Amino acid sequence: METFGERLHAAVAERGPLCVGIDPHAALLSRWGLPDDVSGLERFARTVVEAVADRVAVLKPQSAFFERFGSRGVAVLESTIRQSKEAGALVLLDVKRGDIGSTMAAYADAYLNPASTLCSDAITVSPYLGVGSLAPAFESAAAHGGGVFVLALTSNPEGPAVQHAVGAGGRTVAQTVIDEISQVNAGARPLGSLGLVVGATIGETGHDLSAVNGPLLAPGLGAQGGTPDDLRAVFGESLHNVLPSYSREVLSAGPSIADLRAATERVLDGVRTALG
Numbered sequence: 471m472e473t474f475g476e477r478l479h480a481a482v483a484e485r486g487p488l489c490v491g492i493d494p495h496a497a498l499l500s501r502w503g504l505p506d507d508v509s510g511l512e513r514f515a516r517t518v519v520e521a522v523a524d525r526v527a528v529l530k531p532q533s534a535f536f537e538r539f540g541s542r543g544v545a546v547l548e549s550t551i552r553q554s555k556e557a558g559a560l561v562l563l564d565v566k567r568g569d570i571g572s573t574m575a576a577y578a579d580a581y582l583n584p585a586s587t588l589c590s591d592a593i594t595v596s597p598y599l600g601v602g603s604l605a606p607a608f609e610s611a612a613a614h615g616g617g618v619f620v621l622a623l624t625s626n627p628e629g630p631a632v633q634h635a636v637g638a639g640g641r642t643v644a645q646t647v648i649d650e651i652s653q654v655n656a657g658a659r660p661l662g663s664l665g666l667v668v669g670a671t672i673g674e675t676g677h678d679l680s681a682v683n684g685p686l687l688a689p690g691l692g693a694q695g696g697t698p699d700d701l702r703a704v705f706g707e708s709l710h711n712v713l714p715s716y717s718r719e720v721l722s723a724g725p726s727i728a729d730l731r732a733a734t735e736r737v738l739d740g741v742r743t744a745l746g
């Protein structure tokens with residue numbers, strides 16, 4: 471069985487280092503001339519998939535924007551995941567789960583077990599109940615060839631108050647997360663299946679990402695103010711493992727398929743230049 475790290479490495483080599491987020495904000499539905507209901511959600515997600523799923527390495531549906539429509543929204547999420555995979559994109563479900571023991575195992579079953587209709591190639595998780603509490607997700611990912619992206623240094627301005635806090639050993643909370651994930655990924659080739667989320671907006675923070683040996687998802691580009699030129703300061707020598715992620719910057723070009731594709735090309739050109 472191919473690991474997520476292997477599949478991601480191959481997808482980026484073939485399609486380029488880009489993740490496009492599917493974030494059906496109410497404001498975007500309105501901008502696209504769609505109603506803020508399940509039919510608008512369905513049309514929006516289907517259009518994004520049709521426009522870019524056959525050309526980007528990774529699509530990242532934001533679960534919250536589907537869940538807000540209840541079970542019918544989750545049904546649209548299921549179709550979006552399936553259609554994205556059929557078109558050849560890897561699906562990173564941005565669901566930011568985090569819990570303990572059997573509850574975390576149930577989340578892992580929901581999102582990483584192929585028996586589930588929500589099964590994705592990878593998910594995002596929050597480590598703030600302790601990285602060890604995420605073990606069921608890591609085990610499920612290993613068993614099924616999936617990936618897990620752990621929040622480390624997030625793109626929002628509230629993040630540093632928690633993530634830069636220094637613990638008893640003199641390391642920041644974020645560095646502890648980074649180091650624990652690095653240990654699990656050690657030795658994996660070409661890339662480990664555990665990734666980290668590190669925002670493109672955070673600047674140079676002094677955190678050491680050099681041993682991660684896994685993908686570094688970089689949200690915060692475009693609408694949140696981050697630019698491809700910011701990536702070098704944030705990631706330094708780890709630039710080669712960065713997976714830049716754009717949502718609104720691309721989505722606001724819709725609903726025209728041609729315009730969505732052009733926006734995707736434009737941001738991909740920008741990040742290719744920055745990543746070298």
Ligand SMILES: O=c1ccn([C@@H]2O[C@H](COP(=O)(O)O)[C@@H](O)[C@H]2O)c(=O)[nH]1
Nearest residue numbers: 532624625669689690693694716717718
């Ligand atoms: O630190 C983080 C972690 C996740 N996100 C998510 O990424 C997208 C960003 O959307 P944009 O429209 O490109 O700003 C969104 O789904 C966030 O929940 C993040 O922004 N920062």
